[in-house]
Amino acid sequence: MIDQQLLRHLSKKYPNVKAATEEIVNLNAILSLPKGTEYFLSDLHGEHEAFIHMLKSASGVIRSKVEEIFGPELTRDERDALAALIYNAEAEIKRRKKSEEDFGKWCKMSIFRLVLIFKSVTNKYTRSKVRKRLPKEYAYVLDELLHTSDEANKGNYYGQIIATIVECGIAEDFIISFTDVISSLAVDKLHIIGDIWDRGSHPDAIMDYLMGHHDVDFQWGNHDIVWMGAATGNWACITNVLRMNISYNNFDMLEIGYGINLRPLAIMAEKIYGDDPCEFFMPKRLEENKFDPIDDMLAAKMNKAISICQFKVEGQRIKAHPEYGLENRLLLDKINFDKGTVMLRDGEFPLRDANFPTVNPNNPYELTEDERNVLNALEASFLQSEKLQAHIKFMYSHGALYTIVNGNLMYHGCIPMDEDGNFENCTVNGITASGKAYMDYLDTQLRNAYFNPDESEETGRSGDLMWYLWLGSKSPLFGKDQMTTFERCFVADKRTHKEYTVSYYKLINRKDICEKILTEFGLDPKTSIILNGHVPVKIKDGESPVKGGGKLIVIDGGMSKAYQKQTGIAGYTFIFNSRYMALAEHKPYSPLKKDGTQEFHTPAIRTVRTLQKRMLIKDTDLGEELQQEVRELKELVKAYRTGKLKER
Template identity: 50%
Template sequence: MEQTDLRYLKSLAKQYPTVAAAATEIINLQAILSLPKGTEHFITDIHGEYDQFQHVLKNGSGAIKRKIEDEFGNAISQAEKKSIATLIYYPEQKMEQVIKTEENMEDWYRVTLYRLIRICKGASSKYTRSKVRKALPKDFAYVIEELLTGRPDVSDQEAYYNEIIHSVIRTGRAAELVVAFCNLIRRLVVDHLHVVGDIFDRGPYPNLIMDTLMSHHSVDIQWGNHDISWMGAAAGNQALICNVIRISAKYGNLNLLEDGYGINLVPLARLAMNRYDKDPCSCFKLDYREEEYDVRDAMLDEKMHKAIAIMQFKLEGQMIVGHPEFGMENRLLLDKIDPAAGTVLIEGKKYPLRDLNFPTIDWEHPYELSVDEADVMERLTAAFLNCEKLQRQVRFLFTKGSLYHVYNGNLLYHGCVPLNEDGSFTKVNIYGTEYAGKALYDVLESYARKGYYAIDPEEKKKGSDILWFIWENKNSPVFGKDKMTTFERYFVAEKATHVEPKNPYYRLLEKEEIVNAILAEFGLSGQEAHIVNGHIPIEAKKGESPVKCGGKLLIIDGGFSKVYQPKTGIAGYTLIYNSYGLVLAAHEPFESVEKAVSDGNDIVSHTILVQHVVRRKTVADTDNGKVMRENIRDLENLLQAYRLSEKVNSARKLKFHTED
């Protein structure tokens, strides 16, 4: 036996010091491998839509309904199934409604608890008792465990079982127990959540979504370009700070920064009023929701919108000039403005400007911040760097997130793998070295982490600048377009200048050899390997399908954001991967939590793809299963060493007694 193996076995022996201990753990792990794999839930492009996100999370994209159907079939009515589903989604709110309308609460509690126990038993059947026990709420751990493991159908236990429920009702704890069961069912039905990018921007409550994710039992996140923007802003990148504020202003969400994160925007407001007081800022109209926005703020917000946009264009220009290797010189547009003629030169052609008021631009040095802009920028940077809540959430994104993730045979990423027209991986220059494919993702992620965590100022600056590169460079995996035409959309009426051509990736998705090459680049192969992709909204109303390449690639952005829903025709796609296969669902817009509780209204979901596996997946087929099998092999080697040692010791004893 090699020395390293011997040292490892000695270390393992400290944890399992006897034959019995090692054998018991082997039996335990081997049994776990035979359990069905846990259900995975994939969701992407949430864009601050907290209510819809919460509802899809609570119903598990229909997984709760399927569990209720599996348990009860035709034994109860559709209305009763609908009612119990709503209770599981929103137990506290539903309980308030029931208490107001139900005449005999004791009977309701008894029937409801028996039904919840049955659903919970079904949901917990794919887990070990130890894992279920860890998920139990502290206040009811003993009671719930007894109810889940008890046998009311056995005469010796029937009275005991019924008395537990009776005592819970009699002591006034039934409502709390109902809520506890509902929360536990949701926890057990979906084992793991994947968020495939873009939590932030457009919608009003990404901060609440982040709070929810941070309390989730098991989650990973693949960074989207909008997440990267906020991560870079939290790292102190000034161009991205401007971008975060600009997008918040555009969608009428500045209160998110002020109230949600406590970031002081008064210096920006003062600058906007001083510099743009008489400016109608007609090119900077807001895309707000009437029911959620105070229109009295619109005039000031539009001025702030313009002020921060001009600052962003200046700072981005500085970034482009400082990094010629980024290849973005065609995005230097402020110096292409002819203020006398009122035109701008874009890609060799002159276009009239819709707005000619640029009071902070020095035409000799168009990319320099004015004195008052520089002061505002310094204050905003300090506010972002010192915002404890934002910093805590961004640290969570770095801890639980990555640019891509390989998980149980699937490849997850937001955006695209940059490709050339011939389908080969694009080589991208990052600080003097070319990278392509998986290596490009890895180096960008490494620099992104340095941009936030590095102590060395030079390394931190390089990483911070890469965060901006990831946000909008044509070779960024999470952007995937030839250019970002923000300037043109504000200042140029000609629609042709607004076009953002997509990377060839999006034209090659139906080619199996391309998709297989991407999977192979990340170490995956076979018919059951898939790419799960976000970022580009699928226009279902035009007949576009999220299912590409015969089901090998699934683009599950379908318009979660309300801004996109008129274009896409739906309210997003989500994906479930359970032990039987993949279920892709298309969702219609969610009306409100109040409607869901009062009327039992649910998100109407249409299952558009079901891919069954050849054989039901077990834990043995998962990434965790591979680790367990390796652990079993190590334990079997330890067991063999113990038994060999026993034989040697027995032989020595025999020799001693014979000589004696």
């Protein structure tokens, strides 16, 4: 029985039997449609061009549509060109304006062809849903093109619309908007399973793009969480993100994208390390800065300066949080300055760089006055960056530590487990929990740390929890025994650089363990699966992304250029439509060439599960909500017909 108060509320929107029954018809029609296609990606790591290309191409689905519709009719080059237009309309239009004798004719032909692709990607949506996705300025025209029939008397009408678009000089803008709509409709729902930031040059561009997407959610990764901590002004998180991004030469993103003022750091670094070659801190140049190029020598000095600040600040946080169990990272006090060595847990090792002018051997974790001033200035930059704060708030409003959608469980890193496959008891802020309860507790505390620090249970400085989850051995986002940052910076012996993954990553090869995790999160282990990111799958070494008898799929295939030598590929997209689940395996992205052309690599798509029957909207989470609405509306109709509510 539906509550009378709810019925009265519904009656304001549906004031009579006719209005309510019309909506029941509409909802039942929607429930009978096939479910939309979900796309799952992880570990984007700032690779904005590759990521946006994956979305625009729908990870190869757009190309398959082109082949399906135009295979017999167009040449291979023509099909390639049509796909290229959808992937990057601005670049293709610019190229065509130079190469086509009759650019207007090319525009007309392209629009005709785009209409057929448009019809194909919209065939399982309601007309109402499609209209909502259309750009306002072209909504009427696109709606007419979509629903114009092929009858002879409509042919002229259809052609006249396209001719008028060209004659009015809006063809270029129209085509760009049209291709955006096609790509948008091809990807109904987007799941990002962690790690937007670090290594690649423009996570800011990725976030700008995603904030305009119609339906996206995030499962936070360890690289996301450290940026979320930096956005609280936490010095341990700030120094970590700056060290990583300076080491990857990402100055455009830091200073231009987010407006982080690095000048105080640069001045301090030059002052302290003027004669120090800082050879082991030279930046990796995966991409060049267009607007804020920094000399390699200065960048290396800045990298070393912020690294020392990081080790000092982290030492202070470790001492403030003995419960974190991070004492093995207290290494500045383990340096023998006379011998030039450091005592690690595996013994004493020589330092390859023993120049520590700002470290006081008697109080190694004390910041100098210059360092404190620089960190105060950096904290202000992070707190006052409007774009960064907007991006972080979007991560919170659209994200979580884990997400369950349509029977599938998504999280970035791991669920802490012991060697026997039992959920491990983990203690944070004096609270001990395991499995789902641990994840739920952390999710709540992460939100409090950013939005309501006074209500957070964390002790010390706000954001310390984010820093712990970035590198703690019991963190579900890190999944390793330790993070060897100091060792990688200062010790040549690579044995000291080892970071061993936790038991979880061996256990997930077992089907029973994956089913145990699914059961813990209230899912049916027979039908549900886990989508996992974080650890790149080394395809070139024979490793498979499919674990636990198909119950868990790791979709980090190495979109980041930094990982592609290890993986042998350039990322995965997991695709879940109404008929099957599939993995798209990507090759490295090829940037635009000087002549305006671009080499596109169609991903290899393999089906990992074929559904026994086509999945309809009524079978999804959205379907459950819509069916509840139908039940409520039927009760409203009954109330009208029995006189309990008065029609208006």
